[in-house]
Amino acid sequence: MIYLQEDSPRCGRYWAESGVNFMRAKITNSKDAGRHQNMMYVYSMHHYMPRYHIACELTKEEIERNKSDYNISRSGWELAGSYVIPGTHFYSVTAYQNPDVIRVKIDNNPFAKGFRNRHDEFDFSDSPGHGS
Known part of the structure; x- marks a missing residue:
């Protein structure tokens, strides 16, 4: 499940100054979750470990220059890091x-x-x- 921060994409300076807010993110076991922007579907009695991903936006030149590179995403973004948020893992229950x-x-x-x-x-x- 992925929750895209509604202020995304933004530069790192913005996130460092304002922080990240997950107040609009909603977790549900309703199969209709995909119809709602902020809803994330989870299976009951499963373990989840939230993490956040930081991606770098590539310039057109970088995309063109590295077109054959396996690590370069066709979407124009490259993963810079993926981090677990300590103390936030959970089991979903009904x-x-x-x-x-x-x-x-x-x-x-x-x-x-x-x-x-x-x-x-x-x-x-x-x-x-x-x-x-």
């Missing part, structure tokens, strides 16, 4: 058994407004995996 995780997800999901007023009503003590 349901949470831990009531504390459920509360955190409801409190931090901007689309869960309807649950915010109700989540105190839920009795998580009988839910599977709720230990004492």
Whole structure:
């Protein structure tokens, strides 16, 4: 899955000054994800390790001069580096058994407004995996 930063392409100076923002990136297990620009499809119960790629835009002269070079992309970009973002690997899941995780997800999901007023009503003590 690839999420293209909406401000891309930009020079390195821009990214160094403003940083990279993934707030618009959405991860889903819905097969309709490909229809939406910011949606990335994941398979449930799979391990994912986010990374970012830095590419250099090639000049027309560089593309022409290195046309036969295997490393030169036909798109006019060359991969400069690929980096894992420490501490961001995750397993995708479809349901949470831990009531504390459920509360955190409801409190931090901007689309869960309807649950915010109700989540105190839920009795998580009988839910599977709720230990004492």
